[in-house]
Amino acid sequence: xxxxxRIRNFSIVAHIDHGKSTLADRLIQxxxxxxxxxxxxxxxxxxxxERERGITIKANTVRIEYPAKDGHTYTxxxxxxxxxxxxxxxxxxxxxxxEGSLLVVDASQGVEAQTLANVYQAIDAGHEIVPVLNKIDLxxxxxxxxxxxxxxxxxxDASDAIPISAKSGLGIPDVLEAIVTRxxxxxxxxxxxxxxxxxxxxxxxxxxxxxxxxxxxxxxRKGDRIRMMQTGAIYGIDRLAVLKPAMQDIxxxxxxxxxxxxxxxxxxxDTRVGDTITHEKGGTDTPLPGFKPSVPVxxxxxxxxxxxxxxxxxxxIEKLALNDASFTSEMETSAALGFGFRCGFLGLxxxxxxxERLEREFDIDLITTAPSVVYHIHMRDGTVRxxxxxADMPDLTYxxxxxxxxxxATILVPDEYLGDVLKLCQDRRGxxxxxxxxxxxxxxxxxxxLNEVVFDFYDRLKSVTKGYASxxxxxxxxxxxxxxxxxxxxxxxxxxxxxMMVHRDRAESRGRVMCEKLxxxxxxxxxxxxxxxxxxxxxxxxxxxxxxxxxxxxKCYGGDITRKKKLLEKQKAGKxxxxxxxxxxxxQEAFINALKMDS
Amino acid sequence: xxxxxxxxxxxxxxxxxxxxxxxxxxxxxxxxCPYCDFNSHVAATIDHARWISSYLVEVERYFQETGPRxxxxxxxxxxxxxxxxxxxVAEVIAAIRARWPVANDLEITLEANPGSVEAGRFRAFRxxxxxxxxxxxxxLNDPDLRRLGRxxxxxxxxxxLEVARATFDRVSFDLIYARQDQTPDDWRAELRDAxxxxxxxxxLYQLTVEPGTAFADRLARGGLRGLPDEDRAAxxxxxxxxxxxxxxxxxxxxxxxxxxxxxxxxxxxxWQSGDWLGIGPGAHGRLTLQGTRLATxxxxxxxxxxDAVERRGTGESGRDALTEDERAEEFLxxxxxxxxxxxxxxxxxxxxxxxxxxxxxxxxxxxxLSDDRLRVTATGRPVLNAILRAxxxxxx
Ligand SMILES: Nc1nc2c(ncn2[C@@H]2O[C@H](COP(=O)(O)OP(=O)(O)OP(=O)(O)O)[C@@H](O)[C@H]2O)c(=O)[nH]1
Ligand SMILES: C[S@@+](CC[C@H](N)C(=O)[O-])C[C@H]1O[C@@H](n2cnc3c(N)ncnc32)[C@H](O)[C@@H]1O
Ligand code: SF4
Ligand SMILES: [Mg+2]
Numbered sequence: 001x002x003x004x005x006r007i008r009n010f011s012i013v014a015h016i017d018h019g020k021s022t023l024a025d026r027l028i029q030x031x032x033x034x035x036x037x038x039x040x041x042x043x044x045x046x047x048x049x050e051r052e053r054g055i056t057i058k059a060n061t062v063r064i065e066y067p068a069k070d071g072h073t074y075t076x077x078x079x080x081x082x083x084x085x086x087x088x089x090x091x092x093x094x095x096x097x098x099e100g101s102l103l104v105v106d107a108s109q110g111v112e113a114q115t116l117a118n119v120y121q122a123i124d125a126g127h128e129i130v131p132v133l134n135k136i137d138l139x140x141x142x143x144x145x146x147x148x149x150x151x152x153x154x155x156x157d158a159s160d161a162i163p164i165s166a167k168s169g170l171g172i173p174d175v176l177e178a179i180v181t182r183x184x185x186x187x188x189x190x191x192x193x194x195x196x197x198x199x200x201x202x203x204x205x206x207x208x209x210x211x212x213x214x215x216x217x218x219x220x221r222k223g224d225r226i227r228m229m230q231t232g233a234i235y236g237i238d239r240l241a242v243l244k245p246a247m248q249d250i251x252x253x254x255x256x257x258x259x260x261x262x263x264x265x266x267x268x269x270d271t272r273v274g275d276t277i278t279h280e281k282g283g284t285d286t287p288l289p290g291f292k293p294s295v296p297v298x299x300x301x302x303x304x305x306x307x308x309x310x311x312x313x314x315x316x317i318e319k320l321a322l323n324d325a326s327f328t329s330e331m332e333t334s335a336a337l338g339f340g341f342r343c344g345f346l347g348l349x350x351x352x353x354x355x356e357r358l359e360r361e362f363d364i365d366l367i368t369t370a371p372s373v374v375y376h377i378h379m380r381d382g383t384v385r386x387x388x389x390x391a392d393m394p395d396l397t398y399x400x401x402x403x404x405x406x407x408x409a410t411i412l413v414p415d416e417y418l419g420d421v422l423k424l425c426q427d428r429r430g431x432x433x434x435x436x437x438x439x440x441x442x443x444x445x446x447x448x449x450l451n452e453v454v455f456d457f458y459d460r461l462k463s464v465t466k467g468y469a470s471x472x473x474x475x476x477x478x479x480x481x482x483x484x485x486x487x488x489x490x491x492x493x494x495x496x497x498x499x500m501m502v503h504r505d506r507a508e509s510r511g512r513v514m515c516e517k518l519x520x521x522x523x524x525x526x527x528x529x530x531x532x533x534x535x536x537x538x539x540x541x542x543x544x545x546x547x548x549x550x551x552x553x554x555k556c557y558g559g560d561i562t563r564k565k566k567l568l569e570k571q572k573a574g575k576x577x578x579x580x581x582x583x584x585x586x587x588q589e590a591f592i593n594a595l596k597m598d599s
Numbered sequence: 600x601x602x603x604x605x606x607x608x609x610x611x612x613x614x615x616x617x618x619x620x621x622x623x624x625x626x627x628x629x630x631x632c633p634y635c636d637f638n639s640h641v642a643a644t645i646d647h648a649r650w651i652s653s654y655l656v657e658v659e660r661y662f663q664e665t666g667p668r669x670x671x672x673x674x675x676x677x678x679x680x681x682x683x684x685x686x687x688v689a690e691v692i693a694a695i696r697a698r699w700p701v702a703n704d705l706e707i708t709l710e711a712n713p714g715s716v717e718a719g720r721f722r723a724f725r726x727x728x729x730x731x732x733x734x735x736x737x738x739l740n741d742p743d744l745r746r747l748g749r750x751x752x753x754x755x756x757x758x759x760l761e762v763a764r765a766t767f768d769r770v771s772f773d774l775i776y777a778r779q780d781q782t783p784d785d786w787r788a789e790l791r792d793a794x795x796x797x798x799x800x801x802x803l804y805q806l807t808v809e810p811g812t813a814f815a816d817r818l819a820r821g822g823l824r825g826l827p828d829e830d831r832a833a834x835x836x837x838x839x840x841x842x843x844x845x846x847x848x849x850x851x852x853x854x855x856x857x858x859x860x861x862x863x864x865x866x867x868x869x870w871q872s873g874d875w876l877g878i879g880p881g882a883h884g885r886l887t888l889q890g891t892r893l894a895t896x897x898x899x900x901x902x903x904x905x906d907a908v909e910r911r912g913t914g915e916s917g918r919d920a921l922t923e924d925e926r927a928e929e930f931l932x933x934x935x936x937x938x939x940x941x942x943x944x945x946x947x948x949x950x951x952x953x954x955x956x957x958x959x960x961x962x963x964x965x966x967x968l969s970d971d972r973l974r975v976t977a978t979g980r981p982v983l984n985a986i987l988r989a990x991x992x993x994x995x
Contacts, residue, residue, distance in 0.1 A: 548829075553984060555854060561933065562896075568991065571988050
């Protein structure tokens with residue numbers, strides 16, 4: 001067992017791409033946790049999607065041993081967290097398991113929107129914060145200016161900020177020393193009843209359900225019978241281990257330690273992130289406060305392309321939810337798409353990631369319907385309904401008014417792009433609340449309708465500011481506005497999965513863009529296909545996909561038959577990724593791509 | 600009182616509706632064309648004696664399997680069969696004639712490249728028994744021939760055509776259109792010139808960039824500019840249909856045009872799902888034996904094929920029995936290329952009366968069903984792949 005005085009637990013937090021995962025690499029490397037030959041860049045980003053997109057999606061924990069200058073060896077548990085706003089729940093959850101944070105700031109970029117958001121979260125969690133200025137190897141790095149910025153904008157003392165290059169390894173020893181000297185040791189009573197926090201869990205094809213815990217009080221050992229306090233489930237611990245980052249078996253975990261266990265958990269639902277784990281006998285009666293539940297803001301339907309895969313999808317969603325506490329799901333049926341699930345997400349990137357993980361890790365082809373936020377429908381009879389799916393919009397004669405969710409958005413942007421950002425926010429029905437300057441950067445705060453933001457606001461913001469703006473938001477409440485349901489008709493037939501709620505004033509332009517997009521997304525058919533956007537029977541935009549004119553194999557003799565058959569097979573497989581609406585086949589990706597606006 | 604009609608469906612096999620032919624593949628060319636994905640190779644030396652003996656081994660091996668059947672056609676394809684030693688052609692034809700009974704109108708076609716034509720060789724091919732030549736002109740102007748990577752000139756092409764016509768009764772030629780930067784006006788003029796030559800058979804192929812060819816490579820690297828998009832390719836197609844029909848050479852297949860009666864017997868065996876032997880490297884065959892339809896394939900590399908024949912007595916790399924579905928789908932896929940369409944009675948027998956989703960295809964004017972024949976209309980012909988997808992993929 002490890003003396004809590006020799007333990008330091010911390011998360012690495014930062015704005016997206018400021019170098020958290022690279023710093024984690026160096027800490028792992030310098031402490032010899034992983035053999036040199038097994039090192040690779042951003043090694044904690046182990047999912048395919050993370051490696052392809054170069055971003056962290058899941059928080060990752062690793063335990064390292066560090067012989068400090070004071071002659072003692074310390075056990076450090078580091079949690080690398082994601083930077084993108086859609087995965088903020090991962091960050092807040094991780095922070096609850098540790099006592100301190102390394103706040104990484106890219107010295108060439110300075111303080112960005114998620115830097116701010118993360119600092120506030122760390123302060124809320126009662127963390128000790130060590131600021132780290134990264135990427136000082138870059139010619140554009142301005143550590144002094146960024147230090148000043150941290151003090152001005154955040155109000156954090158940056159005089160002891162550590163200048164480093166996570167890429168070259170410069171300054172890493174200082175970071176390790178600071179972790180030991182500046183971050184607090186965990187507290188906890190070894191003799192008290194076991195109180196452990198269920199921090200994370202995931203499904204492993206070989207091991208089954210793996211549960212990650214942080215022990216607060218007491219000691220947990222291999223073979224112990226434990227109880228999950230919220231769900232009441234009881235299990236015997238089969239295997240207890242720490243992550244280095246590969247699993248390494250350990251006999252026990254005491255106060256302040258972080259580790260994982262397996263327990264032949266059959267019911268995936270028994271493990272809930274934030275739950276408290278104690279011993280079956282002689283356990284504690286007081287659970288830990290638990291995590292603040294995440295609030296999904298974007299909803300969409302997920303349907304298996306092949307209706308026969310519905311049960312597989314159910315199973316996959318359950319397993320994935322284990323690893324991602326921030327998405328919700330409930331069964332849904334649709335006339336056109338059959339059985340599926342209506343799922344809630346923290347943002348569009350989150351939606352894309354979940355969909356991609358379901359497709360890849362569980363090998364299920366999915367159709368995603370138009371994403372929607374949650375509207376409050378105030379009925380004439382005084383009741384209020386939550387509308388997650390525009391297809392469920394009640395008859396207007398019973399509706400008194402509709403409210404939509406609003407957010408407060410904070411955007412940091414260099415001066416020269418401010419005009420474009422203001423215009424973008426204005427176009428999206430935003431109301432400016434604040435505009436301040438820190439050096440040559442402006443910070444604007446806007447009140448915006450969420451439905452104008454979820455689809456592609458972030459992409460647009462990046463493109464109008466050439467990537468120099470950063471953005472963070474949180475939900476503030478609901479407000480009434482003039483909202484209408486826009487339907488899309490493909491070949492004269494309404495396609496529910498494409499209908500959406502829009503503001504009356506924006507309906508025409510959205511309808512037009514939607515029709516144009518669909519025109520490109522739906523392949524030509526043998527007949528021409530009218531595409532219309534309509535509000536309550538009135539067509540507000542239309543496009544026509546002209547009929548296919550040429551698709552024939554020029555040469556096909558005796559020797560070509562096999563090849564031609566293969567081609568047909570391939571095309572048939574392609575057709576499987578389409579859904580039939582009347583006579584028209586719509587590719588699965590059309591449902592989500594049709595919603596992205598270019599302006 | 601009328602006599603009862605003899606019920607011979609039990610004794611007639613399906614392939615007999617189209618008949619029996621033999622394909623012989625010659626895998627060598629003088630140069631490899633950049634658009635070509637045929638099994639063709641350039642070789643420094645060719646041991647003609649080895650080829651003769653190997654072809655003859657294959658002819659005999661297949662005769663042992665088929666026994667006597669009425670032979671309707673032999674086709675020497677390539678590669679460039681006009682580079683074959685006429686003696687090889689003569690020996691192969693003689694060996695075939697010595698085994699199978701042949702139809703009165705037995706067609707023996709040889710593919711020829713303009714570069715390899717001289718009157719003497721052609722006469723020798725005729726004496727060997729060749730009755731029909733298919734000449735690869737590809738284009739009638741030098742700049743386009745160069746861009747297609749052809750080694751002959753337009754003048755050489757026309758001269759070769761003259762020689763061929765003087766030697767053979769039946770001569771067809773091939774053109775490739777929808778080329779880089781080819782305008783509708785360019786093609787109209789060139790096709791008119793071609794029709795003015797009064798051929799009674801013409802193959803007109805839209806240029807296809809086949810995977811694995813030099814053209815595919817160029818395209819992937821941003822080269823090969825000026826290829827027509829779908830709409831322009833469709834305009835060129837429409838014009839082709841019009842001009843050929845006016846000239847009395849309507850399409851009888853997707854890319855083949857002929858005066859009535861001048862259609863190629865051999866190719867119709869493929870499109871009508873007859874039986875044919877595939878002899879030579881990479882050749883494919885379809886052979887019905889005891890009610891089972893076999894798909895045969897041969898080793899592709901010339902050396903590997905020769906080796907297999909010499910050592911193991913067969914050039915075949917494999918043969919698969921086709922399932923009922925595969926037979927039926929091949930029949931549909933190939934048969935609908937023909938303007939005459941398919942015989943629904945055969946479809947019913949082959950597919951076990953599998954229903955076809957015809958309603959909307961007929962409503963949209965893509966297909967017609969009359970006199971128990973299913974045909975693709977003039978509107979449907981340029982989008983045949985889409986029609987086949989609709990017919991063969993059950994919709995959900
Ligand atoms: N020049 C330089 N580049 C760095 C340094 N540290 C990280 N990078 C680069 O910055 C990019 C982002 O690094 P990551 O470590 O993935 O950043 P992150 O903060 O983990 O990103 P998210 O997890 O997506 O929020 C990568 O291309 C790194 O190679 C550094 O010290 N110097
Ligand atoms: C078996 S091939 C080659 C015959 C002969 N070796 C020649 O090149 O003339 C028959 C015909 O297919 C056509 N062809 C070959 N490759 C093609 C392609 N990529 N696109 C369109 N037509 C093609 C040519 O017209 C060619 O004459
Ligand atoms: S001559 Fe014919 S077979 Fe030979 S490479 Fe050219 S197109 Fe191909
Ligand atoms: Mg990262």
